[in-house]
Amino acid sequence: MxxxxxxxxxxxxxxxxxxxxxxxxxLSSSGTPGSLFTDTVGVLTSWDDGVLSITRKSxxxxxxxxxxLVAGKVVPxxxxxxxxxxxxxxxxxxxxxxxxxxxxxxxxxLWTLRAAxxxxxxxxxxxxxxxxxxxxxxxxxxxxxxxxxxxxxAYVQVATGAAGTQxxxxxxxxxxxxxxxxxxxxxxxxxxxxxDLDADVAGVxxxxxxxxxxxxxxxxxxxxxxxVLKVLNSGPxxxxxxxxxxxxxxxxAIGRCVVDGRWAGFMAVEVDPAHRRRGLATxxxxxxxRRALDEGASAAWLQVEADNEGARVLYEGQGFAxxxxxxxxxxxxxxx
Numbered sequence: 084m085x086x087x088x089x090x091x092x093x094x095x096x097x098x099x100x101x102x103x104x105x106x107x108x109x110l111s112s113s114g115t116p117g118s119l120f121t122d123t124v125g126v127l128t129s130w131d132d133g134v135l136s137i138t139r140k141s142x143x144x145x146x147x148x149x150x151x152l153v154a155g156k157v158v159p160x161x162x163x164x165x166x167x168x169x170x171x172x173x174x175x176x177x178x179x180x181x182x183x184x185x186x187x188x189x190x191x192x193l194w195t196l197r198a199a200x201x202x203x204x205x206x207x208x209x210x211x212x213x214x215x216x217x218x219x220x221x222x223x224x225x226x227x228x229x230x231x232x233x234x235x236x237a238y239v240q241v242a243t244g245a246a247g248t249q250x251x252x253x254x255x256x257x258x259x260x261x262x263x264x265x266x267x268x269x270x271x272x273x274x275x276x277x278x279d280l281d282a283d284v285a286g287v288x289x290x291x292x293x294x295x296x297x298x299x300x301x302x303x304x305x306x307x308x309x310x311v312l313k314v315l316n317s318g319p320x321x322x323x324x325x326x327x328x329x330x331x332x333x334x335x336a337i338g339r340c341v342v343d344g345r346w347a348g349f350m351a352v353e354v355d356p357a358h359r360r361r362g363l364a365t366x367x368x369x370x371x372x373r374r375a376l377d378e379g380a381s382a383a384w385l386q387v388e389a390d391n392e393g394a395r396v397l398y399e400g401q402g403f404a405x406x407x408x409x410x411x412x413x414x415x416x417x418x419x
Contacts (some may be wrong), residue, residue, distance in 0.1 A: 092154040098130035100157055102251060105137065107155035120153065128254035132219040135253050140244030142263055144254045157274050168345075168382035170271055172247040172407055173314045175346075175384065179269065182341035184317035186234075186310050191225060192216025198233050200310040204265065204411045208238035210254060215329040219255055227414060238264075238411045245407035253410065260414040267388045268395075270403035274347055277372035278364055287330055287370035290323045294317055297325050300353055315351075319343045322374055324367045327408040328355065336363035340371035347375035349385040350392075364397060378407055 096105050104126050111121045125139040135147045185197035185206040193213025193262040199206035207230075215222035223239075230237040239256060253263075289295075291317045298307045315321075318341035325334040335358040339351040349371060354363050374384065385403065387394045 092316055093224065094152055094155045096127065096155040101127050101130055103127055103157050104159070105155055107135070107137065107147065108153050109110070109151040109402055110153060112151070121334065123147070123382045124247050126250035129271050130253045130327045138243065138254045140240070140250075140251035140408060142243045142250075142253050142266060142408065144257050157409055163187045166273060167368075168273060170382070170406060172242060172245045175269065175406065176210075176212055176242070177269075178346045179348065179384070179386070181343055181352070182318045183314060186313050189229065190364065191222060194222065194226075196226065196229050198230070198235060199314050200233075200308070202233055202311050202314055204238055205240065206314050207241040209233055210240055211249065217346065220259065221306060223256075223259055223414075236413055238413050240409055240411055242269075242407050243408045244405070248407055253412070260415045262415050263410045264413045266390065266408055266410045268405045268408050269384060269386055271406045272398075272402040274372055274376060274381050275366055278376050278400065280372075281367045282362055282366040282369040284366050284370040284373070286326050287366050288325050289370060289374060290325075291321065293323050293339075296334055297323055297337050300325070300328075300335075300337045300355065301351060302353060315339065318348075320378060322371055324371050326358075326363050328358075338364075338365050338367035338371055340375055342375045342378045342380050344383050345379070347372065347380040349381050349383060365401075 084254060092108070095313050096107070104124070106122065106124045108120045108122050108225045111119055123137050123139070123145050125137040125145070127135060128138045129136040133149045134142055135148065135149060135152070138144045183203070183205050186199040187307055188198070189196045192215040193211070195210045195212070196209060197206055197210060201207055209226055226239065227237045238263065241251060241253050241256065269335040275293065293312060320342040322340045322342070324338040324340070326336040328335045333355065337351060338349065341348045341350070349368060352364050383403070387398060389408070
């Protein structure tokens, strides 16, 4: 990370660079011997009263006293991809939303408030794709009241880590007392190599609608009510995959795919623990990818929680690379 000109460290950013991606070096406060400086890369989300706020692609906001700043510069925006299909956040965000639709929604400016009786955070959180049309404190108050009226906690889903994502909103939510509760990665890949995987797809059954057998393997739906079925069956072109279990038991593996134009989104890929390491997850992905290719899709996406190491390894082996991250913020809950 180069900060010098003619051998001198220079601060080449000002408050006017708020909203840009920056790289800064500050005096370290870690106390670790030999650790004189600490580097931080992220979006400069504010510079007020002598304090810089920089939001990293992880969603974490770092606050730096300007008196500790020894160098800084504006850096190019994070690339939209590293490998696989080219995609902007503006293109992907609506595709992801259409693949997992709520039972109820309401617009607040360019925000969409979504509810589905509490089934998954994605279907029960605000999708903020622009300005809410009113001051942020008023928008957050409206959000809290809207979800409270439905007996639900208020969540806002915020993206970071790619050009056009929402680091500034992350910082604003933290400033307003909201806390990040869970994070996940959105990964993308070319679709054709997934369809070409060496997998035994003969035992994979595809269906247009979810059934009781599929739901019996699905970990999230403890009580599969109408709200669960509506979310799962939502999307432009939905496919459900299953691999039969032993003796009429729950399926050994399942998966879901939503085809939307050039995109195929993969969700709910689950394998019975007793049947793992037999390639069933790969077979499910391969069968769904081939059907999506038949419908004209060419690119793939999926979401994986940041701490799900097993799934991350599987998807990396299939060519998926991180495009951006998303986080669910919730108002701070006081404990007595």
